[in-house]
Amino acid sequence: MYHARRSTVSGIALVLVTAAALICIIGCGKKKETEVRQGPGVGMTAGVVLSVGGLGDKSFNDLAHAGLMKAAKDLGIRPVYGQPEQMAEDEKYLRDYAEQGFDLIVGVGFLMKTAVEEVAGEFPESRFAIIDCIVEEPNVASLVFREHEGSFLVGALASMKTRTGKVGFVGGMDSPLIHRFEVGYTEGAKYVNPDTDVFIAYVGSHTGAFHDPVRGKSLAISQFDRGAEVVFHAAGSSGNGVIDAAAERGLYAIGVDANQNYVAPGSVLTSMIKRVDVAVFRTIEEVVHGRFKGGLREFGLADDGVGYALDEHNRDVITPEMLARVEELKRKIVSGEIRVTDYYDTIAPDES
């Protein structure tokens, strides 16, 4: 018995030593940052805890990171960010930042809701912000976006572009937030042409669904095979597979959160942009200027918090007629003439 245990231990030790050696060899090459900062925020620290997808999703997390880095550059704050391996670690990062006395702590994504609730309650003197959901604590700013409005517009564009009357949607994790995109998109597509078929698929029901480009791609292929010519993704880095499928087929994907038009120029019809970067930057700015307040802040079409992306990469695939039409729809939504269904209104409040 003693022998068996010892051999198990040495087995594990071997694996660990190899890992450590590996990490040492590479870790030594890492650069240290020695930047001199200037601005009103010098001496302040903002910590951002990213969502499971991690940096490199060319979307949600990259935007939050961009907002933080802009604040470092323009305001001089010290930027810190963490990438938890899994949801269970979210709370650890948040608490760690709070204990270090950071001036603002941002939780990125609805998956962090309970973690932020918990930690914000424990540290009533610290300032928190959360993206994509509402935390009702006095020291938490809840930054939410009217995704359904932006999704309505890209749905309308998809429906105008497809020649088959069919469009697709690939969601990441099957969750209320992603249904908000889906419902808005479907409504936009059907507004332009009530006969539009909208195929809907989800990568999965676990957080891993936001980083599975293999399934993202095969779901998109399956929708293209059924005749869709445009597929909108709201799936984090799983969406990279959707864009790849569109490029391969010579058809169109629609990007999400960030402007992803450049990822495959000509194959990305447009992107449903969601200015997470602006939300993060503004909140840090408020802290720096002593104007931070807890509570709900909504970003919608009216203040360009959401929208569709138009740039040199997709100017050729969006015709002037499409542009005119979508601009008109945008005006109607802003004025209240068109009311886009908010998925959250259709479910019990607890579920969002």
Place this chain on the structure above:
Amino acid sequence: MGDSGVALFFMTLLVSTLRKATPLILASLGGFFSEKSGVVNIALEGIMLFGAFVGAVVAQTTQNPWLGVLAAAGVGGAVAAIHATASIWFRANQIVSGLGVNLLAVGATIFLCEVYTGGQRSFMLSVSEKLPRWGPFLPLVYIALLMVPVVYLMVYRTRQGLRLRAVGEHPEAARTMGVDVQMTRFWAVVISGVLAGVAGSFLPFFAGSFAKNMTNGLGYIALGALIFGRWTPWGALAASLLFGSADALQEMLQGRGGVPSQFFQMVPYVLTMVALAGIVGRAIPPRALGIPLRKE
């Protein structure tokens, strides 16, 4: 759906099934080598993840996807050698050692990806960095199918194959006959890693990008396919195709008829569990599976 609609549906299903089955076939054949020699290999999952990452990085840095596949094979073999060393000479618990590799793979690939990309956890491959398509499929699909008879012949029709089976069934007898049990097992596990590494490299070449933990449990499903296939190459092929078709079907059925997506997503996993629970018949593992050879 008219007649042509039905035909199209089945064509799509067939293509998708083969694509889904490819990494499963390669990895389960890998598992076959290891387990047939008597070493449990749940490290397939982690080895695939290493293969996916290294394959994508090498393809991108050299602009040659074939070198990526080779590198994935190499790193797969190297990582498997860790598991082999721990299991064979240190007589570590093979499940624990395999799990160690899997945990290491998740952490190490994320860390290395951040180093490679400057802080990101996924990156995309351009067209020239992906394998070319041969007809409807990537070359690895044909290679996977070809490997089935090759592995069969290697294990059941060669002298080395006989030794491999002998050390998995009755290592003491094999040793008496002069077979170096430990080295035979070592190489079997390394070959298993080579195949699993190649299986992993299929993922970024298909998806056009690497993302953290992109294997998402495929290695475990491959192990399920091996067991479901009763530890034979043909059985592993059949089981991989079955799992692949279940997965392809769930993707094609999603969003139809107002059934929640979770219902279809569950199908492949339920099937795996049914397989593993042995409802389809009792599978007999190699007799010495999981038991390290005692010193004389």
